[in-house]
Amino acid sequence: MPFQRGKEARRRWRISAKLLIISSVATVIGFSAICASVMLDMRRGEEEIARQTLENLAAGIDADISRNIELYDLSLRAVASNLEMPAIRDVSKELRHLILFDHAATAKHFGAIQVFDPAGNLSIDAASLDPRPENRGDEEYFTVHRDHPDTGLFISRPMLHRGAYAIVLSRRITGEDGRFLGVVVGSIRFSYFHDLFGRLKLAPGDTITVLRSDRTIIMRTPFDLDVIGRNLAQQLDWKSDNLKEGGAFAGKGPVDATPRLYVRRNSASPLYVVVGKPLESVFNLWRTEVMRIGAIMAALIMFVLSTTLVLAREIGRRADAEDKLEEMATTDALTGLRNRRKFDAEIELEWRRAARQGQPVGLLMIDADHFKAYNDTFGHQAGDQVLVGIAICISDAVRRAGDCAARFGGEEFAVLLPGASPIEAFNVAETIRLKVEQWCEGELITTVSVGVASIKPAAGQQWSNLVEAADKALYAAKANGRNQSVLASPQKIALVA
Structure with missing residues (x-):
C-alpha cells in the first residue's frame, strides 16, 4: 500500500543516517588505527636504525680498546716470561733492559713498564736504569696477584699513577716452582681514551662508557671525574639484567636521568663498551613526522565527521519533510482525522494481523443526521463546524494506540477498533453518540447514527465484508x-460474507 511504502521509506532514511554516521566513525577509527600502526612501525624502525648505529660505534671502540690492551698485555707477558730465565740476573742493566723491553709496546698513551719484587719494591723500571726506591705492596694490582695466583691479566680501577690518571694493567711473575716472584705492571693513561673518543663525531647527549667486568666505570664521555671509578654493582636502583651482553636498553640509565637508548657490546675483553643516545634525539625525526601526519589526520577526521553530520542532518530533514508530507497526505484537512487513504491502509494491515492472531476487528461507521438540510440552511461554514465538532467527540472517545478514526467521506466517519469484540465496539459507538448529543446546543442541533460491526477474520473473508456489514448497520x-x-x-454479517 502507498502508506506502507512511505513508512518503510522513512525508516530506510533514518537507518541510512545512522549507518552513515556509524560507517564514518568506523572509517575514521580504522584509518586512525592504520595510521597509528604505521607510526609505531616507523618508531620501531627509527629505534632499530639507532640501535644498529650504536652497535657499530660500540664495535669500533671495543675493537680499538681490545687491540691496544692485547698488545700491551703481550709486552707484560714477554717481560714476565723473560724474568723467569736464570741468566737474566747475570747480565748488565743495559742488556737486561734490552732483553726485557725490546718488544714492549710503546705509545704516547702507554706508561713505562715496571717490575715489583715479592715484597712490593720497585726493582726494574723501563723508564730508568736506576729506579728510585718505591713500594707498591699495598696496591690492589699487587695484592690481587699475590693472593690469587690464577688472576691472569688484571686491570685496576681508574687511579692516579705516576703523575697521571690511568688504568694499571698487571700480571703475576711466577717461578718454576710456582713461587710468587713479583708483579709486572704497566698503565694506559686517560689521554688514550680522550684521544679515541675525540676522533668520533658525537651528537649532544651521546655517551660512551667503558666498564670493567665487575661494572666499574673506567672511562666515560662526556668526562666527569666524579663518575669515573663508580661501581654500578653497588647501585641498587640499577640492575645488570637491564643491559645484558650484546643487548640494548631504552630508558633512564644508572648515571644520569636522561632517557637514552643504550647498547652494550658483547666482547671477550676484560673491558666492555656501552654506547648511549638520548631517546629524544633517536625519535626526533619520527616525532616531527608524527606531528605532521597527525595534523593531516586530524584535519581529515574533522572534515569527514563534519561532512557526515551535515549529511546526516540533511537526511533527517528529508525524513522529517517526508513525515510531514505523509501526515498531510493521510490527514483530513478539515477535521484533523485520518483520511480515506490512511484508513484503507490501516484496515488492510489490521485485518491481516487479526487473521494471523485469530483476533476480532471492530468497525464503526458514523454519519451526521440531517446534515444536508443543516448545511443548506446554515451554510457550508456552519456545516464544517459541525463536522469538526463531531471529529473532536470521536477523538475524545477513541484513545487506544491501535485505533484509527478517519473521515470516510463527506459527513461520514469511520472508526477502526482492532481487537474489539462486538460489545466493546458498541460501547465505543454509544460513547461517541452521547458525546455528540451533549455537545450540540442552540442552533447547532445535530446527532449521529452509528453502524457497528465486529468480525474475526476467517478464510475467504475480506475487510470489505466488515465495511459492508457496518455500513448496512448504519442504514438500519x-x-x-x-x-x-x-x-x-x-x-447478517454471515450473509454479507
Whole structure:
C-alpha cells in the first residue's frame, strides 16, 4: 500500500543516517588505527636504525680498546716470561733492559713498564736504569696477584699513577716452582681514551662508557671525574639484567636521568663498551613526522565527521519533510482525522494481523443526521463546524494506540477498533453518540447514527465484508429514526460474507 511504502521509506532514511554516521566513525577509527600502526612501525624502525648505529660505534671502540690492551698485555707477558730465565740476573742493566723491553709496546698513551719484587719494591723500571726506591705492596694490582695466583691479566680501577690518571694493567711473575716472584705492571693513561673518543663525531647527549667486568666505570664521555671509578654493582636502583651482553636498553640509565637508548657490546675483553643516545634525539625525526601526519589526520577526521553530520542532518530533514508530507497526505484537512487513504491502509494491515492472531476487528461507521438540510440552511461554514465538532467527540472517545478514526467521506466517519469484540465496539459507538448529543446546543442541533460491526477474520473473508456489514448497520440506524447505534448481527454479517 502507498502508506506502507512511505513508512518503510522513512525508516530506510533514518537507518541510512545512522549507518552513515556509524560507517564514518568506523572509517575514521580504522584509518586512525592504520595510521597509528604505521607510526609505531616507523618508531620501531627509527629505534632499530639507532640501535644498529650504536652497535657499530660500540664495535669500533671495543675493537680499538681490545687491540691496544692485547698488545700491551703481550709486552707484560714477554717481560714476565723473560724474568723467569736464570741468566737474566747475570747480565748488565743495559742488556737486561734490552732483553726485557725490546718488544714492549710503546705509545704516547702507554706508561713505562715496571717490575715489583715479592715484597712490593720497585726493582726494574723501563723508564730508568736506576729506579728510585718505591713500594707498591699495598696496591690492589699487587695484592690481587699475590693472593690469587690464577688472576691472569688484571686491570685496576681508574687511579692516579705516576703523575697521571690511568688504568694499571698487571700480571703475576711466577717461578718454576710456582713461587710468587713479583708483579709486572704497566698503565694506559686517560689521554688514550680522550684521544679515541675525540676522533668520533658525537651528537649532544651521546655517551660512551667503558666498564670493567665487575661494572666499574673506567672511562666515560662526556668526562666527569666524579663518575669515573663508580661501581654500578653497588647501585641498587640499577640492575645488570637491564643491559645484558650484546643487548640494548631504552630508558633512564644508572648515571644520569636522561632517557637514552643504550647498547652494550658483547666482547671477550676484560673491558666492555656501552654506547648511549638520548631517546629524544633517536625519535626526533619520527616525532616531527608524527606531528605532521597527525595534523593531516586530524584535519581529515574533522572534515569527514563534519561532512557526515551535515549529511546526516540533511537526511533527517528529508525524513522529517517526508513525515510531514505523509501526515498531510493521510490527514483530513478539515477535521484533523485520518483520511480515506490512511484508513484503507490501516484496515488492510489490521485485518491481516487479526487473521494471523485469530483476533476480532471492530468497525464503526458514523454519519451526521440531517446534515444536508443543516448545511443548506446554515451554510457550508456552519456545516464544517459541525463536522469538526463531531471529529473532536470521536477523538475524545477513541484513545487506544491501535485505533484509527478517519473521515470516510463527506459527513461520514469511520472508526477502526482492532481487537474489539462486538460489545466493546458498541460501547465505543454509544460513547461517541452521547458525546455528540451533549455537545450540540442552540442552533447547532445535530446527532449521529452509528453502524457497528465486529468480525474475526476467517478464510475467504475480506475487510470489505466488515465495511459492508457496518455500513448496512448504519442504514438500519438511519431507518430506525437516527441518533442511535445499531450492531450488525452475526447472521447478517454471515450473509454479507
